[in-house]
Amino acid sequence: DIQMTQSPSSLSASVGDRVTITCRASQTISRYLNWYQQKPGKAPKLLIYAASSLRSGVPSRVTGSGSETDFTLTISSLQPEDFATYYCQQSYSDPYTFGQGTRLENK
Amino acid sequence: QVTLRESGPALVKPTQTLTLTCTLSGFSLSTSGMCVSWIRQPPGKALEWLARIDWDDDKFYSTSLKTRLTISKDTSKNQVVLTMTNMDPVDTGTYYCARMTCGGENYMDVWGKGTTVTVSS
Numbered sequence: 001d002i003q004m005t006q007s008p009s010s011l012s013a014s015v016g017d018r019v020t021i022t023c024r025a026s027q028t029i030s031r032y033l034n035w036y037q038q039k040p041g042k043a044p045k046l047l048i049y050a051a052s053s054l055r056s057g058v059p060s061r062v063t064g065s066g067s068e069t070d071f072t073l074t075i076s077s078l079q080p081e082d083f084a085t086y087y088c089q090q091s092y093s094d095p096y097t098f099g100q101g102t103r104l105e106n107k
Numbered sequence: 108q109v110t111l112r113e114s115g116p117a118l119v120k121p122t123q124t125l126t127l128t129c130t131l132s133g134f135s136l137s138t139s140g141m142c143v144s145w146i147r148q149p150p151g152k153a154l155e156w157l158a159r160i161d162w163d164d165d166k167f168y169s170t171s172l173k174t175r176l177t178i179s180k181d182t183s184k185n186q187v188v189l190t191m192t193n194m195d196p197v198d199t200g201t202y203y204c205a206r207m208t209c210g211g212e213n214y215m216d217v218w219g220k221g222t223t224v225t226v227s228s
Contacts, residue, residue, distance in 0.1 A: 032212070032213060034214045034215070036215075038154075042220075043203055043219065043220055043221055044154065044203075044215075044218055046214055046216050049212055050212040050214070055216070087153065089154075089156070091209075091212070091213030091214060094167040095167065095170055096156045096159070096213070097156060098146075098153060098155065098156060099153070101153045
């Protein structure tokens with residue numbers, strides 16, 4: 001199975017900050033990397049697919065980049081609604097594994 | 108509008124078999140490129156992908172759980188069913204189904220709200 005490792009596991013930031021979350025795959029996955037946002041008690045929501053494609057309706061302050069084994073999710077100017085947990089997921093080969101999550105907290 | 112809704116027992120006993128149903132609306136699993144995945148989340152922990160069934164009836168399972176899982180679809184009822192045998196308290200958590208656009212970029216774009224399962228005697 002492909003292992004997905006996110007860093008950091010948690011992150012404390014303030015409204016207006018720029019934050020970056022990293023996801024590393026244990027083997028190359030081309031650009032088959034998706035990012036999800038989850039708020040407490042809610043189902044995850046798709047933010048980014050295919051490493052850098054922004055899902056319709058997701059604000060442009062959210063960007064994804066990377067390829068092969070190293071990927072990043074960046075939020076350019078944090079808004080109050082961005083405080084949540086973020087997960088990466090590879091969809092290159094079955095089973096489609098998730099990272100362990102990054103909890104983004106309000107400082 | 109595309110929606111998915113999970114249903115099943117809220118409480119199961121250890122060693123029992125769990126059966127969960129995902130009812131689809133607004134799309135058909137008989138459409139090429141459509142798939143449905145099941146994902147679970149223990150309380151306070153990360154998401155764990157469990158299984159997937161494709162429009163052409165291909166099936167894929169978590170490596171660690173594949174001996175316990177069975178996924179199937181009933182296209183006429185627009186339902187996907189997941190069974191998990193030999194339930195244990197560590198299987199307690201929220202179980203989600205999600206539509207997956209697959210065969211290309213492969214991503215889960217619509218999720219159900221989830222159903223909570225507790226395993227306890």
